[in-house]
Amino acid sequence: MFRYLKNKSVFIQVVIFWLIVIILVALANYFVYKSVKLKYLDDTEEIAKHISEHIEDELTQNFRNLRNIAKEIDEEDLKDYSKIVSELNFRIETSRYRKIAIAYLDGKSYATNGEMYDVSQRDYFQRAKKGEEVISNVIYSLDDETQVNVYAVPVYDKFGKVVAVVWASLDTESFSKSLNVKSNDVDVYLMDNFGNLIAGNSAEDNFFEVVEIYDINKKSIENLKKDIDEKKGNYQYFEYKGKKVYMYYKEVMKRIHNESENWWILVRVNKDIVFEATRNITRPLNQISAILIFIFTICFAKIFNKYNQINKSLRDIAYTDSITKGHNEYYLENYLQKNGKKFKYRAFISLQIENISAITNVNGLKGVEYILLEIYNYLQEYLGEDVVIAHSHFGDFKFILEAEKREDVFQKLDGIYIEKIDRSIPIEYYIGIYFMKEEKESFKDLCTYVNLAKHNCNKDNICCVYNEKMHNQELEIIALKDDIKRGILNKEFKAWLQPKYDSKGEKVVGAEALVRWHKYGSIISPYIFIPICEEQGYIQDIDELVLIDVCKQLRKWIDQGKEVVPISVNLSRNYLDKEDAISRLIEIINEYKIEFKYIQFEVTESSLVGNEEKLKEILEKLSKKGFKILLDDFGVGYSSLKTMADLKFDILKIDKSFVDQIGTEKGNNIIKYTVQLCKQLEMGVVVEGVEQKEQFDFLAQLECEYYQGYYFGKPMPTKDFEKLL
Ligand code: C2E
Ligand code: MG
Ligand code: MG
Secondary structure: OHHHOOOHHHHHHHHHHHHHHHHHHHHHHHHHHHHHHHHHHHHHHHHHHHHHHHHHHHHHHHHHHHHHHHHHOOOOHHHOHHHHHHHHHHHHOOOOOOEEEEEEOOOEEEEOOOOEEEOOOOHHHHHHHOOOOEEOOOEEOOOOOOEEEEEEEEEEOOOOOEEEEEEEEEEOHHHHHHHOOOOOOEEEEEEEOOOEEEEOOOOOOEHHHHHHHHOOOOHHHHHHHHHHHOOOOEEEEEEEOOEEEEEEEEEEOOOOOOHHHOEEEEEEEEHHHHHHHHHHHHHHHHHHHHHHHHHHHHHHHHHHHHHHHHHHHHHHHHHEOOOOOOEOHHHHHHHHHHOOOOOOEEEEEEEEEOOHHHHHHHHHHHHHHHHHHHHHHHHHHHHOOOOOEEEEOOOEEEEEEEEOOHHHHHHHHHOOOHHHOOOOOOOOEEEEEEEOOOOOOOHHHHHHHHHHHHHOOEOOEOEEEOOHHHHHHHHHHHHHHHHHHHHHHOOOEEEEEEEEEOOOOOOEEEEEEEEEEEEOOEEEOHHHHHHHHHHHOOHHHHHHHHHHHHHHHHHHHHHOOOOOOOEEEEEOHHHHHOOOHHHHHHHHHHHOOOOHHHEEEEEEOHHHOOOHHHHHHHHHHHHHHOOEEEEEEEOOOOOHHHHHHHOOOOEEEEOHHHHOOEOEHHHHHHHHHHHHHHHHOOOEEEEOOOOOHHHHHHHHHHOOOEEOOOOOOOOEOHHHHHOOO
C-alpha cells in the first residue's frame, strides 16, 4: 500500500485519524481503569468498615465482661484470692478467654489455670493499675509460645481507688478469624499506631518496616503515617512484599482504647486484580477498535489505490496533447524539474509554425490538426526518441537539445526541414533558442525567453538565440501596449495623406491615408505600433479612427467648395474579419455624407490568405456599393497571380520593393509585365515608393496610371495636403 502513499497530505490525514483512534482507545482504557479502581477502593472501604465494626463489637463485649467481673470483686474478696479464682473459673467456662487472673498491686496474679504469674513488668498491668482499661498488642503467652492479646481492667474499692487488676488473655488467632475475608484478592490486617501487625496473615511483621524495605517511593508511607497522626481513613498505593497493592486503612476502637495507641484495619487489594477487571471490560473495546482500524486501513488502501489510478489517468490527460497525442508543456515542465542536464549546454527551444492561421484557413481544423501531427512525428523522428517534444498552443513545439558544444545545437536545428511536408501552402516557422543557465529556471521564464527570441525572427533569419537586449525590447513593447490604449482613448492617432499623381506626374488625383501617432509632440511611425495593434486587437479602432478622420476632412473640404480627390484607407485583415465590417464602414461614411467614389480601400495581399471565400464576398459587396478596392503591397506575398485572378480588384499597387529594382533587367521586366498584365485585366496600377526621377522616367514610358512616392510627396498633415488641391 505504501507505494501509493505519494500524496503526503492524504497520508498525514490518515495517520492523524489513526492517532486519534489510538488516543481515544487509550483514554477509554484509562477511564475504565479509573472507574474499576474506584469501585475496588469503595469495596475495600466497605470491607474495612464491616471488619472494624465487628472487632469493635468484640472488644466492647470483652471489656464489658471483664469490667463486670472487676465490679463484683470487693476489698473483702481480695483477702482470699482462691475464692476469686474459683469465681473466675466459673466465668471462663462461658467465655473464649484462655485464662483470667486477679492481679494484686505488686503484680502477683492468680489465674484460672491454677498458676501464679508475676505481671508487674507487663505494660498492660502498669496501665490498668493507673486506672486504664487496656488491651495489649500481640504478646507471647507466659505459659507457651502462643500469641495472645491481654485485656486488663482495674478493680476499685468503694472510694474509687485501684486495689487490684483483672486481666484475661485471648488467643490472637480469634482476631485473625474476624479478619478473614472470603476472597483471594483481598487481605485484611490489624495494626497498631506504630505499624505493629496485631492480626492477619503476617502478624509477626511491622507493616511500616516491611513497606519501607520494599517501597522505593517513600511518599505513600509518609502519607499513611500522617493520616494515622490525624486519625484519618484513606488509601495509598504501595509495593508490598514485591506486589503492587492498594492499601485501605481505617481506625478501630477510637474511644475504648488509649487515644494515642489505637488500632487500624488495613485492607489490601492487589493492583493486578484492578488491571484484570479493567482488561475484562476493555478487551472487547480494544478488539473492536483494532478491527475498525484494520477495516479502515483496508478501505483506505483501496480508496487510495483508486484515487491514485484516477490521479494517474488525470495526469495522463493533463500531460497529453490532444492533437499529437504526445506530450504537452506541462509534461515538459515536469520533465525539466526532474531531469538535470547531461551535457554542457542545454538549449530550450520553441519551434513555432508562423503561418498557422493561414494553414488553418486553407485546410480547415481537421486538416491543420493532421499537419501538426505530421510535423510532430517528423520532429520526433528527426530529433530522436530521447528528445521530449511538447506541443501546445496550436503550432508551438517545444523541446530541449543538449550538447557539449553550442554549435552542435545549431547544427541539429539546421537540419530540420519541415518544408518537406508538402502542403497547399508552404509551412513557415520560426525557432527561438534559449541556452539555460541554471538547472532551476522557471518554466514560465524559459517560455518568455524563447518567445522573445522568436519575436526577433524574420523571413531571412528564422532561428534566433535569446539575449538580454530582447528582454528590454519586450519591456518597451509592454509599455507601448498600455500607451497605445491610452492614445486611442485620447484620439492621438491622426490620418496623414500621401498624394497620388496622374500618369504624367503632374496632377494630384488621389491620396492614401496613413496613420500617424502624435505622442507627446513627437510623431510615431505605424511600423512601430501597427504590429502591436494587430496583435492586441487595437487595429480595428485605428482603422476606424483613420476613416473618421478622412471623412471629416473630406466633408470640410466639400463644404468649403474645394475639388476633392478620392482617398484610400488601409483596412487590416482583423477589420475585415469583423462580422459587421461593411455596415460599420458605410455607417461612418454616411454619417459625414461622403459619396462612395471618394473613399477607396486598400487591402494587403497577406491579409487575403485563408478564408478567401468570405473575403471575396466582402470585397464584392464593397465593390457593388461603388467603392474602389486596391490590392496593396503587390509582389511581397506569394499568391499574387492566383489572388489577382480570383478577387476582382480595381487597382493594383506595385510594391516599393519592385520599384527599387528598376534599373536592373530583371526589375524592369517584372514591372513591365505586371503593368501589361493589369492593363489586360483592366485593372488600374499605382506604383508605390517612387523616390527617384530615373524611376519615374522608366515608369512614364510604361504609361502607368498613378504614382505615389517621396519623389512626388511624402505623407503630410491634412492642412498641408489641402494646399495641393
Ligand atoms: P502601405 O499601406 O503600403 O503604405 C505605404 C508606406 O510606404 C507608407 O509608410 C508610406 O509612407 C511609405 N512610402 C510611400 N512612398 C515612399 C517612398 O517613396 N519611399 C519610402 N521609403 N517609403 C514610402 P507608412 O505610412 O509608414 O505606413 C506603413 C504601413 O503601415 C502601410 O503600408 C500600411 O500597411 C500600414 N498602415 C499605415 N496606416 C494604416 C492604417 O490606417 N490602417 C492600417 N491597417 N494600416 C496602416
Ligand atoms: Mg497602403
Ligand atoms: Mg503599400
